[in-house]
Amino acid sequence: MGRDLAQYARLTVRQILEEPALQLRDTPAQQRFREDLRAWLRQVLPTLDPRPSQDDWQARRAYDSHWQALLHRAGYAGLNWPAEYGGRGATPTEHLIFLEESELAGAPYVGVNFVGLLHAGPTLIAEASPEQRERHIPAILRGDEIWCQGFSEPDAGSDLAALGTRAVRDGDHYVVNGRKIWTSHAEVADFCELLVRTGPADGPKHQGITWLIMPMGSPGITLRPLMTAGGSTEFSEMILEDVRIPVANRVGAEGDGWRIAMVTFAFERGTGFVSEVVWARRRLIEIAASARENATWEDSETRRRIARLAAEFDALWALVKRNVSEAEHSPGGVPGPGSSVFKLRFSEARQHLDDLHADVRGRASLAFDDEHGAYDGEPAYERLRSLAYTIAAGTSQVQRNIIGERILGLPKEPVPGGGR
Amino acid sequence: MDFRPTADQLALAGAVRDVLGKHHAPGTPGEEMPETGIGGVDVALWRDLADLGVFGLRVPESEGGLGFGHAESVHVFEELGRSLATGPYTATALAAPLLPEYVDGRHRVGLSDLTNSPPYFLEHLDALDALLVIEGEARTRVLRVEPIELRADPVPHPVDPCVPLHRLSQKPLRGEIVGDASTADLLLREGALLTAAYQVGIAAVMTERAVAYAGQRSQFGRAIGSFQAVKHLCADMFARAELARAAVHSAAVLLDDADVPAAATAVSTAKILADEAAVTNTRTAIQVHGGMGCTWEMGLHLFLKRAWALSLAYGRDSEHADLISESL
Numbered sequence: 062m063g064r065d066l067a068q069y070a071r072l073t074v075r076q077i078l079e080e081p082a083l084q085l086r087d088t089p090a091q092q093r094f095r096e097d098l099r100a101w102l103r104q105v106l107p108t109l110d111p112r113p114s115q116d117d118w119q120a121r122r123a124y125d126s127h128w129q130a131l132l133h134r135a136g137y138a139g140l141n142w143p144a145e146y147g148g149r150g151a152t153p154t155e156h157l158i159f160l161e162e163s164e165l166a167g168a169p170y171v172g173v174n175f176v177g178l179l180h181a182g183p184t185l186i187a188e189a190s191p192e193q194r195e196r197h198i199p200a201i202l203r204g205d206e207i208w209c210q211g212f213s214e215p216d217a218g219s220d221l222a223a224l225g226t227r228a229v230r231d232g233d234h235y236v237v238n239g240r241k242i243w244t245s246h247a248e249v250a251d252f253c254e255l256l257v258r259t260g261p262a263d264g265p266k267h268q269g270i271t272w273l274i275m276p277m278g279s280p281g282i283t284l285r286p287l288m289t290a291g292g293s294t295e296f297s298e299m300i301l302e303d304v305r306i307p308v309a310n311r312v313g314a315e316g317d318g319w320r321i322a323m324v325t326f327a328f329e330r331g332t333g334f335v336s337e338v339v340w341a342r343r344r345l346i347e348i349a350a351s352a353r354e355n356a357t358w359e360d361s362e363t364r365r366r367i368a369r370l371a372a373e374f375d376a377l378w379a380l381v382k383r384n385v386s387e388a389e390h391s392p393g394g395v396p397g398p399g400s401s402v403f404k405l406r407f408s409e410a411r412q413h414l415d416d417l418h419a420d421v422r423g424r425a426s427l428a429f430d431d432e433h434g435a436y437d438g439e440p441a442y443e444r445l446r447s448l449a450y451t452i453a454a455g456t457s458q459v460q461r462n463i464i465g466e467r468i469l470g471l472p473k474e475p476v477p478g479g480g481r
Numbered sequence: 482m483d484f485r486p487t488a489d490q491l492a493l494a495g496a497v498r499d500v501l502g503k504h505h506a507p508g509t510p511g512e513e514m515p516e517t518g519i520g521g522v523d524v525a526l527w528r529d530l531a532d533l534g535v536f537g538l539r540v541p542e543s544e545g546g547l548g549f550g551h552a553e554s555v556h557v558f559e560e561l562g563r564s565l566a567t568g569p570y571t572a573t574a575l576a577a578p579l580l581p582e583y584v585d586g587r588h589r590v591g592l593s594d595l596t597n598s599p600p601y602f603l604e605h606l607d608a609l610d611a612l613l614v615i616e617g618e619a620r621t622r623v624l625r626v627e628p629i630e631l632r633a634d635p636v637p638h639p640v641d642p643c644v645p646l647h648r649l650s651q652k653p654l655r656g657e658i659v660g661d662a663s664t665a666d667l668l669l670r671e672g673a674l675l676t677a678a679y680q681v682g683i684a685a686v687m688t689e690r691a692v693a694y695a696g697q698r699s700q701f702g703r704a705i706g707s708f709q710a711v712k713h714l715c716a717d718m719f720a721r722a723e724l725a726r727a728a729v730h731s732a733a734v735l736l737d738d739a740d741v742p743a744a745a746t747a748v749s750t751a752k753i754l755a756d757e758a759a760v761t762n763t764r765t766a767i768q769v770h771g772g773m774g775c776t777w778e779m780g781l782h783l784f785l786k787r788a789w790a791l792s793l794a795y796g797r798d799s800e801h802a803d804l805i806s807e808s809l
Contacts, residue, residue, distance in 0.1 A: 465712035
C-alpha cells in the first residue's frame with residue numbers, strides 16, 4: 062500500500078512542476094493588469110484636488126464622484142461587475158490587485174459611492190428588471206448617482222429581519238411609514254435601497270419583506286444626523302412619514318426582499334475590508350517609526366506587540382488571498398463563509414492596532430492631532446472610529462454564530478417561545 | 482495567483498492520513514497508552530511513512546526523493562499533528578535534503594540547538610541514529626554527532642509521556658561538521674515552518690473534537706453547542722486554526738521561492754500564530770469537554786503537552802516577535 066502511494070506521489074511530481082498551482086506570484090496577465098493600473102494611478106493621482114473636510118458633505122460628494130468618473134473613463138469602474146452591465150468583468154484576483162495597488166498608491170476610497178457600488182449595484186444586477194438596471198446601473202458606474210442604505214432600524218439591528226417599517230399599497234404606490242438608522246451618506250444620496258414590511262406584522266418575519274428603490278427627494282423624508290463618538294456625522298437616522306414610492310420601484314417580488322438583501326452581504330464581508338489590511342500593515346510601520354522616535358521601542362513588550370500585530374495582519378492578508386482564490390473558483394464568485402473568519406479577526410486586530418498606536422503616543426493620544434486636519438488617519442479619531450468595526454456589517458457575535466452554525470454545523474440556539 | 486491547495490497536495494495529505502489512520506494515534510479517547518518501543522517511536526508507523534516518501538519529500542527525484550517543496554511538506558506535517566504522530570519527524574525531514582543518506586527514512590535524526598540556554602533536553606535519544614547539533618557563539622556550525630558518544634541522563638518524569646527526554650550533561654566533544662551558519666539558519670527556519678504546520682494540525686483536530694462533543698453532549702435538555710457561549714468558543718477555535726493555516730501556507734510558498742527576507746518574516750508569523758492556535762485551541766477543547774476534558778482517558782492533555790513543547794521548539798513566540806520587529 063505504502064509503495065503504491067509513493068509511486069503515485071512520484072508520478073504527480075511532473076504535474077506539479079509543469080503547473081505550479083499554489084503560487085503567490087501574478088500570472089503574466091495579472092502582472093500586466095497591475096502595471097497598467099500603477100501607471101494610470103501615477104498619472105492621475107497628482108491631478109486630484111486636496112480632500113475636502115469630512116463634514117462638508119457636498120464637497121465630499123463632488124470629490125468622490127469626480128474620482129468615480131475618472132475610474133469609469135479609464136475602465137476601472139465596476140471592476141468585478143459583468144461586462145454586459147458596463148463593468149470590466151475582472152476576476153476576483155484582479156479585483157484584489159486593484160484594491161491593493163489603490164491603497165498602496167494612496168488613491169481615494171470609494172467614499173459616498175460605497176452603497177451604490179458595493180450593495181445596491183450588485184443587487185440590481187442580480188435581481189432588478191431590465192428597465193431598473195438601465196435606469197440606475199450606468200449612472201452608478203459613472204459616479205452620477207449616489208445611494209444610501211435603509212436596512213437597520215432602531216429596533217432591528219442584528220435581528221434585521223424584525224424590521225417594522227410599513228409599506229401599504231395605495232393604487233400604483235406604496236405608502237411607507239417608519240424609521241431607519243445608520244444611514245450613511247443620506248445627506249447627499251439620490252436613492253435609497255429600502256427594506257420595508259409589506260406582509261402582516263405578526264407573520265413569519267423573514268417573509269413579507271420587500272426591497273424598494275426610494276428616491277431621496279420624495280416628500281416625507283426627514284434626516285436627523287447622528288454624531289459618532291469621534292465627533293463626525295457619518296450616519297443619520299431617517300424618519301419616513303407617508304412617503305409615496307411607485308410600485309414600479311419594487312425590485313423582485315413583493316415579500317421576497319429578505320433573500321434579495323442577503324445576496325450582497327457576503328460580498329461586503331469578502332472584499333469590504335481588503336484595502337484596510339494594506340492600510341493597517343503600513344500604519345504599523347509608521348507606529349514602529351514613532352516608537353523608535355520616542356523610545357517606547359526600547360520596551361520589549363511594546364516592540365513585540367507591534368511585531369505580533371504585524372504577524373496578524375500578514376496572516377490576514379494570506380487569508381484574503383485564499384478566500385479570493387476560493388471565490389474565483391466558486392459559481393458566481395461569491396465569497397464563501399471563510400469571509401466571516403476574516404471579518405472577525407480583522408476587526409479585532411484593527412482595534413488592537415489603534416490601541417497600540419495610542420500606547421506608543423502616550424498622553425499625546427488624549428488630544429486630536431491638529432496637523433492631521435480632517436478625521437481620516439488622525440490616530441485618536443481612528444481609535445474611536447474602529448469601535449464600529451466589530452459592530453458594522455454583522456457584529457463579531459453574529460460572525461461567530463455564522464461560523465458556528467454554517468461552517469461548523471452546530472445547532473441553532475432555540476428561540477424562546479418558538480419565535481416567529 | 483491561486484491560493485487554494487492543489488489536487489496533488491490534497492492527495493498527498495490524504496495518503497499520509499490513510500497511513501496514520503492504520504496506526505494507533507495517541508490521544509484517542511478511552512485508549513490505553515500504547516507501548517511505543519525504544520525511544521518513544523512507533524516503529525511500524527515510522528516505516529510506513531518512510532515508505533510513502535515523507536522524509537525525501539523535498540529531495541530531488543534524481544537523488545531518490547519526491548521533488549516536492551515546502552508547500553507540500555506543510556500538508557504532510559499538518560497531518561502528523563492531527564494524529565499527534567510521535568518521533569523525530571521534523572529533524573529527519575530537515576536532514577534529508579542536507580545529507581542524502583537520510584532520504585529513505587531508514588535512519589532517525591534528531592536536532593538540538595545548543596546555543597539556547599540550558600537545560601538541554603534531547604527528545605527520542607534512544608531511537609536516534611544521528612544527532613545534528615547547532616553550536617558556536619552565534620549558531621555558526623552544524624555538527625553531526627553519534628548519539629552513543631553523548632553524555633546524557635534520562636529525565637525520569639517528562640511532562641509529555643509520549644516523548645522521552647534526556648538531559649545533556651556535557652556538550653558533545655567531537656562531531657563531524659556538516660554545515661555552517663547559513664545551514665544552521667536554514668534548518669531552524671525550516672524547522673519552525675514544519676513545527677508550525679504540525680501545530681496547525683493540532684489546532685484543527687482540537688476544533689473538530691470540540692465541535693463533535695458540543696454537538697453531542699446534552700445539558701439543560703439540549704446540545705451544549707446550541708448555546709452561544711459554547712458555540713462562540715468553537716467559532717474562535719476555527720478562526721485561529723484557519724488564520725494560522727493561511728500563514729503557514731504563505732510562508733511555505735515564500736520559502737520555496739527562496740525569497741529570503743520575506744520568508745524569514747513569514748515563517749516567524751506562521752510560528753507565532755500556529756503556536757497560539759495550538760495551545761489556545763487545546764485549552765478551549767478541554768474547556769468545552771468540561772470535567773472530562775481534564776481526565777487522562779479523554780486524551781486531550783496529550784495534545785496540550787505536545788503543543789506546549791512545540792511552542793518552545795524552533796524559536797518561541799518572543800524570539801519570533803523579535804525577528805519580525807527587526808523588519809519593521
